[in-house]
Amino acid sequence: MGDLQWIHVAGPLAEGVVCEQGAQVCDWTPTEEAPVLFLSGASRMEPGQPIRGGIPVVFPWFGEDPERRGRPAHGFARRMPWRPLGTEEGPDGVRVGLELVDDEASLALWPHRFALRLHALFGAAFELRLEVENRGAAPFRCETALHTYLEVGDVRSVAIHGLGGAEYLDQLDGLRRVQEAGILRIDGETDRIYHGHEARVLVEDPEFRRTISIEKTGSRSTVVWNPWVEKTARLDDLDDEEWPMMLCVESGNIGEDALTLGPGEVHAMVVRLGLDRA
Ligand code: TA6
Numbered sequence: 001m002g003d004l005q006w007i008h009v010a011g012p013l014a015e016g017v018v019c020e021q022g023a024q025v026c027d028w029t030p031t032e033e034a035p036v037l038f039l040s041g042a043s044r045m046e047p048g049q050p051i052r053g054g055i056p057v058v059f060p061w062f063g064e065d066p067e068r069r070g071r072p073a074h075g076f077a078r079r080m081p082w083r084p085l086g087t088e089e090g091p092d093g094v095r096v097g098l099e100l101v102d103d104e105a106s107l108a109l110w111p112h113r114f115a116l117r118l119h120a121l122f123g124a125a126f127e128l129r130l131e132v133e134n135r136g137a138a139p140f141r142c143e144t145a146l147h148t149y150l151e152v153g154d155v156r157s158v159a160i161h162g163l164g165g166a167e168y169l170d171q172l173d174g175l176r177r178v179q180e181a182g183i184l185r186i187d188g189e190t191d192r193i194y195h196g197h198e199a200r201v202l203v204e205d206p207e208f209r210r211t212i213s214i215e216k217t218g219s220r221s222t223v224v225w226n227p228w229v230e231k232t233a234r235l236d237d238l239d240d241e242e243w244p245m246m247l248c249v250e251s252g253n254i255g256e257d258a259l260t261l262g263p264g265e266v267h268a269m270v271v272r273l274g275l276d277r278a
Contacts, residue, residue: 004045007084009122011094016122019051022078023098023118026054028126033275036126036212038151038246042239048079052237053246055128057118058145060110062254074147076109077116085117093123102135112140126273134261141260145223145252146271148214153207154244155226160184162201163222168192169255186247189228195256197222201249209278214249218269220257223250 009016017027029035039053050056050072059077072079077100085097100116107113113136121127134140152158164182169175171191180194201214201222225248227235232243251271253259259267 004047005081007087007096009087009094009096011089011122013093013124014122014126016094016096016120016126018096018098018120019054020084020098021047021081022051022057023082023100023116024051024054024056024078025120025128026051028122028273030124030126030275033210034208035151036273036275038149038242040238040242040246042237042242044237047081050074050078050237052235053149055149056147057116057130058143058147058250058252059116059132060112060114060140060142060144062143062145062252071109074145075143076106080106082116082118093121096120096122112136112138112142114140114142125275127270128272129268129270131266131268132259132261133266134263137263139260139262141258143252143254143258144267144269145221145250145254146219146269147223147250147252148248148271148273150203150212150247150249151208151245152203152205152247155186155247156244157206158186158247159204160186160201160224160247160249161204162199163194163197163224166194166197166199166222168194168224184224186226189231190224190226192224193254194222194224195254196220203247203249204278206278211276211278213272213274213276214251215272215274216251216270218267219251219253219271221252221254223248223252223254225250 082098
């Protein structure tokens with residue numbers, strides 16, 4: 001199985017790291033800034049095991065195996081080695097591309113032919129494009145997400161703008177459907193799927209004196225997650241003292257927003273992260 005393979009990016013505008021397993025971006029640090037993505041110090045770094053942090057690629061299902069057959073949570077794409085497509089430095093940053101195509105192992109888990117292509121731009125802003133292609137002769141339904149772990153000074157002091165008025169399913173309360181009132185603050189374990197949500201989210205972080213913006217196209221679901229104390233204690237790849245430093249704001253197409261692609265059809269989702277200094 002060997003070790004994990006990494007792609008390191010160092011340009012004038014930013015540094016970054018991508019793991020070939022899962023095409024998982026694990027670092028984006030704009031020049032003269034602190035890292036923007038959280039990566040657990042306890043993360044497993046073994047082939048086939050999910051990395052806790054950065055931006056995991058969720059495909060072809062979100063969450064537990066929908067058929068309860070014991071297949072991996074959040075799908076298999078993040079556990080498989082993707083093929084690098086090359087690295088290119090340009091005026092707006094360094095671009096990295098990777099691809100995952102169906103194979104015997106994926107077909108045994110999910111009987112559809114597909115291609116995933118991920119393109120990351122490491123610049124003063126960060127852009128991630130995930131293309132899903134149906135390479136088969138029949139339509140398929142899939143869920144996708146870019147499961148972004150943001151690094152924050154203290155999750156208890158951040159203010160999350162841009163969700164007001166949206167409806168979410170509370171994963172901690174039997175998927176009860178709730179309307180978000182306004183600015184979201186985290187004061188306990190939080191696990192919410194906002195549906196039909198396409199707006200920009202701003203994470204205002206007074207500790208780090210910065211605001212992270214999350215803009216997206218091709219995504220109708222937004223997930224907000226923080227494990228807080230008890231769930232963190234149940235995760236062996238997240239240290240007990242790490243939960244205040246992370247906040248997941250994920251962009252995808254989940255549940256009622258899931259994708260159905262016809263033969264040959266390609267869907268693109270783009271997420272753009274920006275930084276404003278307070
Ligand atoms: O982010 C939403 C979520 O589905 C949470 O319920 C939690 O399970 C998280 O993803 C992490 O999942 P993972 O399989 O990476 O431990």
